[in-house]
Amino acid sequence: MGRRSAVGAARSVVTDVDLRAAARLCERDPVASVLAASRIESLLAGGGTRGGSALWGVEREGRLEALCWAGANLVPVCSPEDAAALDAFAATALRQGRRCSSIVGEAGAVLGLWERLSASWGPAREVRADQPSLAISAPPAVEPDPQVRLTAPDELGVLLPACVEMFVEEVGYSPLTGAPGAYEARVRSLVRDRRSYLRMMHGDLGPEVAFKAELGAVTRAVAQVQGVWVAPSLRGRGLAAPGMAAVVAAALAATPTVSLYVNRYNERALATYRRVGFEQVGTYATVLF
Incomplete structure (x- = not known):
C-alpha cells in the first residue's frame, strides 16, 4: 500500500505555490511553522508572489491545506494526521533525492515524514524526537543583562x-x-x-x-x-x-x-x-x- 499510496498522492503536490496562501496556512500555528513562514514572508517582502520549486503544497478543492519548505532544511507544515499530505511530500522528496541537511519542525509531521523516508534516506546521523517548543509573549521574568x-x-x-x-x-x-x-x-x-x-x-x-x-x-x-x-x-x-x-x-x-x-x-x-x-x-x- 505504502508505495502505491505515496506515488498516487504525489500527483496532488503542487510547486510554485501562491505565497499569500502559504503565509495564511502558517498563521494557523505561527510558532510551529515559523521556520517555513520566515522564508515565505522573506519572499513576499522581496516582491515575490510564487514559491518556486522550494515550496511544495497540497491543495484540496482549490484550497492550500499543507505545505513543505524544501531548502537546506526540509520543513513540513501540516497536521501529523494528514497521511495523504505526508505521503505526497515523501514521494516528492524521494523523487528528487535528499538535498537537505535536516528535517525539522513540528514533531508529528517531521517524524511522520521521516517514517516514510527512512528506508531510502536512512540511517540518519541523529533523530531528536522530543524537543520542547517554548514561547513567551510577556516581558521576561528576570532582569535583562544590560551588557547584552x-x-x-x-x-x-x-x-x-x-x-x-x-x-x-x-x-x-x-x-x-x-x-x-x-x-x-x-x-x-x-x-x-x-x-x-x-x-x-x-x-x-x-x-x-x-x-x-x-x-x-x-x-x-x-x-x-x-x-x-x-x-x-x-x-x-x-x-x-x-x-x-x-x-x-x-x-x-x-x-x-x-x-x-x-x-x-x-x-x-x-x-x-x-x-x-x-x-x-x-x-x-x-x-x-
Whole structure:
C-alpha cells in the first residue's frame, strides 16, 4: 500500500505555490511553522508572489491545506494526521533525492515524514524526537543583562569562532566543512539584519564572546531564538537567564511572541528558559543527516 499510496498522492503536490496562501496556512500555528513562514514572508517582502520549486503544497478543492519548505532544511507544515499530505511530500522528496541537511519542525509531521523516508534516506546521523517548543509573549521574568546588545559589524571576527564552537557542540561537526563561506555568510547576514546579540568579555588574548544568541527565524508573529551559547569557562555563573531576558525584551519590541526549541534532555537549558518566562506550547523534532 505504502508505495502505491505515496506515488498516487504525489500527483496532488503542487510547486510554485501562491505565497499569500502559504503565509495564511502558517498563521494557523505561527510558532510551529515559523521556520517555513520566515522564508515565505522573506519572499513576499522581496516582491515575490510564487514559491518556486522550494515550496511544495497540497491543495484540496482549490484550497492550500499543507505545505513543505524544501531548502537546506526540509520543513513540513501540516497536521501529523494528514497521511495523504505526508505521503505526497515523501514521494516528492524521494523523487528528487535528499538535498537537505535536516528535517525539522513540528514533531508529528517531521517524524511522520521521516517514517516514510527512512528506508531510502536512512540511517540518519541523529533523530531528536522530543524537543520542547517554548514561547513567551510577556516581558521576561528576570532582569535583562544590560551588557547584552546587538553585535556590531566589526565584531564578526570574534563572533564567528563562538558560533562555530556552539555549532560543533550542538550538532557534532564543524559548519565550516560545508560550502566554502556559506556559514560565515549566514552569521554575517544575521549581524547585518540586527538579529545577532552578544555580551563581550576581555580574555587573556583580547575580546571574547561571553554570551550570544540569534533571532534565526523571524516573521510578523514570531521571532525564534537560535544559537544560544555561553562560553564554557563562564558557565554556572548566571549569565544565561539575564542574557536570554535581554534578547527576549529586544525581540518583543518588534514581534508579539518569542520562541525557541530545545532538546528534552537539556535540563539545565530548560530550567533557564522557564526561569525567564518561557512556557511549552508544542514539540519539535529534528532529523540530522
